Amino acid sequence: MATRAEVHQKNIQNIFYPESIAIVGTNKVKGTVPFDIVNNILKAEFNGVVFPVSPGERYIAGVKAYKYVTDIPDEVDLAILVFPSSVCHLALEQCGQKGIKSVIVISAGFKEVGGVGVEREKRIKQIAEKYDMSFIGPNCLGVINPDPKVRLNASFARRMPEDGSIGFLSQSGALCTAVLDYAYSRHIGFSKFVSFGNKADISEIDLLYYLRDDPRTKVILLYLEEVSDGKGLLEAAENVIRESGKPILVLKAGRTSKGAAAAASHTGSLAGSDEICDAGFEQAGMIRCDNLEEMFNKAIAFAYQPVPKSNRMAIITNAGGPGVLTTDAAIEGGLELADFSEETTKVLKKSLPKTANIKNPVDVIGDARADRYNVALSAAFKDDNVDSVCVILTPQSMTEIDLIAREVAKVSSHYDKPVFASFMGEADVAEGVDVLQRNRIPHYLLPESMARSLATVYQFKEYLKKKKKEVPALSDVDKEAAEKVLSEAKKEGRNYLPEAEAVKILQAYKLPVLKSKVAKNEEEAAQYAQEIGYPVVMKIMSDDVVHKSDIGGVVLNIENDQEAKDAYNSIMKKVKDHNPDAKIDGILVTQMVTSGEEVILGAKQDPSFKGVVMFGLGGIFVEVFKDVTFKVAPLSEDDAEKMLSEIRGSQILYGVRGQAPRDIAALKDAIVRLSKLVDDFPEIKELDINPMLVQEEGKGCYVADARILI
């Protein structure tokens, strides 16, 4: 039997490319959603048949209406539900009976209002499952497909956007209208535009996979208000990015806790910690944006222009200051100012006035007309040292603004190198900007945004070059052993596992716990100590002795067999002196490690992303500097290495002040294993290894203390 995800992939096609649509629950009241939907579909010149379904009307907007969806004589590819939520299940049932597989539920009044809404949402989901139907929504703005083949505006948005190559997926419906309006003014086109609302059935994950295979989509934009299935989202995103090479730009609301509360009050779900979101998105290769403007700035960079071959860029400007701002932002983003070839330098020197700056960034000076821009543009594009060009213009009284825009379009069209522009200002430059936008040259109000967007394209290209990191299988872990310890604790109703039990679990996953053994006599003590390797610590094992150190029940720093035997006897004597009736389980002989760099390794379960691993430097570094980093489990070795290098104090691990570097390999291995452990056991709510002592290179690292909450 097909999974729901497979069913969705089959049914989504008819959501975007239906030949016939039933709008179920429509009416004649203009300015309401039920009417506007019909009207919008017709106005957009939908390439197919529309069947309004309205219990009380004979026709809607000039089109014959039917009482029930089952009354429609033809086949129907897509149903759009605009009935009140209280009767949606009846309409959906009829859609099922009619054999309709693809549905958009626009209606609100479901999970987002709580109570009865939650029940209603469950009910329509069950109906969809029964009939192998798939629906988008409920509580959404609808779906738009500007593809000239279909021209579908199945939404209550005012505008049908231009056709283009940006796929937009949004959890918020209201935001969509702002996005459409913003995009319209900038000639930004879309391949698909979806408001997925409560995503009760088809989720953003299904839609991502659909856009992966959609040949009209080059860039995917995702607006989220909460992440429900974080792990699933990350997996899908990484697959889509890797398999299609399409970037996913993501905007997620809810950065502060008050913000999260506001999100919760309106989506009916709690937002996860934002740091973990950041980490997870980055792991999956998604590009997180801070706001809509940044998202579209980057989207058009990906959608309109080729990828630069290298990071060497040229800047051409008629104003020094903005050239500086652009240079700053470019370099921060990993780009480089190209060193011009001799030929370029010669041409610029010959053709530009003496006061011009012929070095990169090229300043053609405030009074430049189109001819100077042409010289600089032609030289830069021709130069093999230059792989992208950024053009800046400020409108002086003699500046030939739209001529220059045309030059940018003309010169760049002969080369497969990306070109970006920032014509600063607004009214005066508007005509020039329009020329740029119609020629699909990404344009930016701020030159810094231009540089940052180009940098993002370059960074993404570099990201795709790196091979996907595999999470190792770790066939040597003993999952059952760990399971046994956990289930015993659960059976006893305990949610805190003391060190000894935590150590057993860590040991089962081959984390570097200290070697130890229980000796029952002085010979065993010496023998085990030798096996473990000196120095060792010996400690009484007895539930009847509480303050073991105070009564001499612990001996540190035992260096040889004789000392081991002496320690055994001394401990036994002291314990017996102290409490002759103490029940003694033996004496624990443990490897002694006191030195090493203290680090902290932790894990917890996040409501959205499940198992999450934390790493940081220990002691004061975590307490005062909060110098820690997170990643979503499970992790590859590369992920672990990234954690080590991305804390601020990473130099301390890699060797600083003449100190030898620490055992990075061992530490990476421990992080990978820990990530597998929390991924295997979602019942581990919190786990702390604090400190872990990291020795010099080749000498390992050791769990010095650990605790687990379940």
Place this chain on the structure above:
Amino acid sequence: MATRAEVHQKNIQNIFYPESIAIVGTNKVKGTVPFDIVNNILKAEFNGVVFPVSPGERYIAGVKAYKYVTDIPDEVDLAILVFPSSVCHLALEQCGQKGIKSVIVISAGFKEVGGVGVEREKRIKQIAEKYDMSFIGPNCLGVINPDPKVRLNASFARRMPEDGSIGFLSQSGALCTAVLDYAYSRHIGFSKFVSFGNKADISEIDLLYYLRDDPRTKVILLYLEEVSDGKGLLEAAENVIRESGKPILVLKAGRTSKGAAAAASHTGSLAGSDEICDAGFEQAGMIRCDNLEEMFNKAIAFAYQPVPKSNRMAIITNAGGPGVLTTDAAIEGGLELADFSEETTKVLKKSLPKTANIKNPVDVIGDARADRYNVALSAAFKDDNVDSVCVILTPQSMTEIDLIAREVAKVSSHYDKPVFASFMGEADVAEGVDVLQRNRIPHYLLPESMARSLATVYQFKEYLKKKKKEVPALSDVDKEAAEKVLSEAKKEGRNYLPEAEAVKILQAYKLPVLKSKVAKNEEEAAQYAQEIGYPVVMKIMSDDVVHKSDIGGVVLNIENDQEAKDAYNSIMKKVKDHNPDAKIDGILVTQMVTSGEEVILGAKQDPSFKGVVMFGLGGIFVEVFKDVTFKVAPLSEDDAEKMLSEIRGSQILYGVRGQAPRDIAALKDAIVRLSKLVDDFPEIKELDINPMLVQEEGKGCYVADARILI
């Protein structure tokens, strides 16, 4: 005699409010600066007389022209020079003879081109001084004063901006045209608009003081490409802000080193380190912006609306997502979501639909028309718990966009509470945005920018509340003693001062150096040790003994008189054994301090800001975490305290992990004294106290090692 600054303040008035202007060096070639300037002044309907001066023409743009400025029969208040730089000095000389005191030099070809240009700039400056003239420029776009009294567009910018209350000062001319165009489309008005170019005579400092006293200016904007007289700028800025309560928003190019190089190649001056810029601007109370958009976002917030009484704000939106984004940004900026009064809650509950969110942020839901906005706006403004209101709108098909804009204007007009708006989108919302802008309601494309701008206004209000911090006089420092040490080193041609000399200088400024004295016999050793207080260190003083410790020339941890005597004799014996001919200056008895938190205290001379003080935690914290902070000297106690609290690891000083807090008072005093020292002696190029050992509260701090470069 009046200072140049006093002369400037007198002459600036005629630059902005002339009744007659001579444009010197103009011609008839349209589209060139010399002609455009005349044309722009006439087109802007200048309220006064224009006298073109052109050696070869009888008239310019229909106005009678004169061969020389001295030929003009009337008095001339302002001369604008547009001659080539090679003859500007001749024209300026004639202006002097004519008795013109106020001049704008538009012409380029001065310091910015180097070589002969530098000489030309010096020459015109000398002429200005000779005649008590003042000029703006050279190499600038000119000056604009939209005040209806004068309507002066003495620039080659295309546009005369609207009249308003923003004073704009720019080092870049080209950027000005972009700014004017940007502002025009948003109905942003200016009180004064100045491109000051090379600022050879009148500087941004003079202009800041002018704007301080200009009753038409409410907000000051400053765009800088390099800071030449940083100290002067900071002093002026702080005075202007404190005395007038007007905020100064500053945008400075050159964040990265490559950026700084680009700036240098085109302004003929090196940009100072950006971190120091940041610190200095903040000390002076200036608000640094990252880009032009942010600058104007904040400028209109200050210019158009009253200051909020408190940080409690209300958000009204028809879309949940943007409400969350706004909340996030508001809280990050120190604002709070107001808790509504019972009355407000009652009204909202009664009048808004059930699906609406009646808590702050209020969500009137996507299908809201103007009536719901009216209800929410009225309730929020009326609520005493609310001191500012942010309105968000996304354009759904039923949204009454410009009606809602009118409601915002109408309701807010009855209250003295600031209101801000973000109508998201572009074309659809344009009419509504226009209504807002004409009503001087600050409007933002992004709701986050709206919240951040409001937060900035609130933060500035809080800043003004705090009293200006006084730099203490420190009458107990012995400047002469320090001077003596420095001049001796200079005399000997040394630029490195060893510890002993550095300590003498620090001691003169009462920095807490370790107590020490030179003993010549065992009695003195014991006596001095007692005076200093045990434990002490004793060390041989002899240039003939290099490795003092190796031969037993140093004894640590001396606890009493007997040990002091013994140590004296033992050291003497060992040194003599080692080298019987060694010349011995005595034995240094020094206070012994080994414990304490290590901090680093440094100072250097910055090319723009002169004396700069650095503070940070020592050892690994400075080496790996770069946990240091800078301020421009001299410092108040508050400044010093701020340095302590703004490093990331400040908790370590204030007590962490059960440790007692350190002696903050002593450390603050040391920082203040160090700042005075580098302020008094610009010849101290670098000074490092590393480490300084900070004891527990009340127990002081000590200079453990110090070095000075001159």
